[in-house]
Amino acid sequence: MLPIRPGEPKKSFSIPLMLLAGVLWALSGSHPQAIADDSLTGNALKAPLAVDWKYTGQAYSNNPTGPVVADSTIYYASGTRLYALDEHTGAQKWVYPEGSYLPNPIMATPTISGGTLFVPEGDGLYALDADTGRQKYPAYKVRGGVISHPAVWGDSVYFISGSERLYGIKASNGHPLNPLLGGGIPLPGALEGDVALYNGMLYFCTSNGEIHAVDAQSGAQKWHSPVLGVTAFSTPAVSQNYTYVVGQSAVTCLRTDNGLVVWSLPARNDFTAPAATDSDGNVYLCAANLKVYALTPQRKPLWKNIPEVDFPVSAAPIVSGNLLIVCSAEAGVYAYDRNTGELVWDYSIQPSSLDPNKVPQENHVLATPAVDNGHLFVVSDDGSVTCFSNGAVDLIPPIITPLAPERGEYCKGEPPFIVRAHIFDFGSGLKPSSVTLSIDDHPINQVTREDLINGKDGFTFDKDKGILEYDIQPKTTGVSNAFSDGHHTITITAQDWKGNQKTETWLFTTGDSYPIERAQRAQNTQGTNTAGGRSGRPGIGGSGGGNGGGN
16 A cells, blocks of 8 residues: 555555655656657757668567667667667667676666666666766666666656556665665556656556656655546656646546646547647647647647558657657658648668678567757667768668569560569658659559559559559450550659659560560570579569579
């Protein structure tokens, strides 16, 4: 049971005042609170962004932890290792533990404060020297491990364990703040989401369906309030006047000062990520229908047109300047004008690996990114952190690779006929609306998959996979849409967000004689394949490991 003050409701609890007597220092370090104004994140981001650098460490599938930045150093966890990198170059400063691994994966984002990095681990809380990566004092071991982001206020560190207890220790030496917090105060339920720290108050939700606000100055619970549908992503999003909690299929707005419910809004679609809020009290929400919503504190829509991402979102968005940054679970990064909802930049982070022979097929981003000095840092579960900035130089246009038909290919002209190409830009990212396709100088419209289902003709572009596809099916009535015998051209044009443009044109040939001509070509190019491969098409490797016949 939690300690109860006389006359208070049963579910209320307080932390003894002596814990925090005299602790009046301002908050330092970084913390998850889904409000990321320039006062917290340094210089605001400006679109479009481009890749400054990328660092790849140990991969950890579905990594739930995000990066933190302080004193020109970025820190991030990936599984059982922790990395410190130079913010400007991506150069490694140190790895912890050096030459070995932690006993358990790191499952919550670390916190940095006063030159100490506090790392929540599966068996306790670790305190590392931020400059050297060396342990400052023995880890504070707790049953169930540390599952929350550590909240630092002056010389006090608060964290919640998997055994449903709130702990408090001294940041300077790791000693308990008092016997009660040293052993952990039982909570009325398991932690749902994470702990948010805002203006000297801890905010968190528990599985009994409540949000709690604990005053870090007095040690007392200031208020608690029921919220709808508390779930694993119910991390409170706190602004000066309003606090928002996302439930499974509802969002609740409360007064930050007293916890009174202002409104609760049921939703037709479930939410998938914690909310974000800005200094004006507007709230930003990501739903299972892939829409990103923006509401004012009065529950009015902020945007006329509702944007849509390509894959579900698991991480809380982040606000920086005039931008709302949203990361999809499939490693898509989107920047929206937070006043209009207009997409002003996006990028798909491709997977990397320390072993070039074991590059993952997919990449995921499940944690909120960090912003500092005009730079955006995104951690993905391939073990990488990617740094973006508006000032990064990008003079290279997109890369367009024909896939079908291949260059110079001989093929039948009757549908079904597939035109496919891979398009990607490693610098500032491909601008999806710039992609055009024409066949024999006849422009083809770009359409959505929903348009195709409704019978509209055109090509689709999957910007996360970089695949353009135009599927020509035979007509059942009217004039045939088969290609005439002879040579045909395909032209694709694409532009990146920095304005670099690329146009790629290639030739293919259709006709009834294509099998004979292709067999003759294959015979004429025998001997040019490497061992293990079958005959390839001109200039492209055949399957099975061969390099294919050359042009």
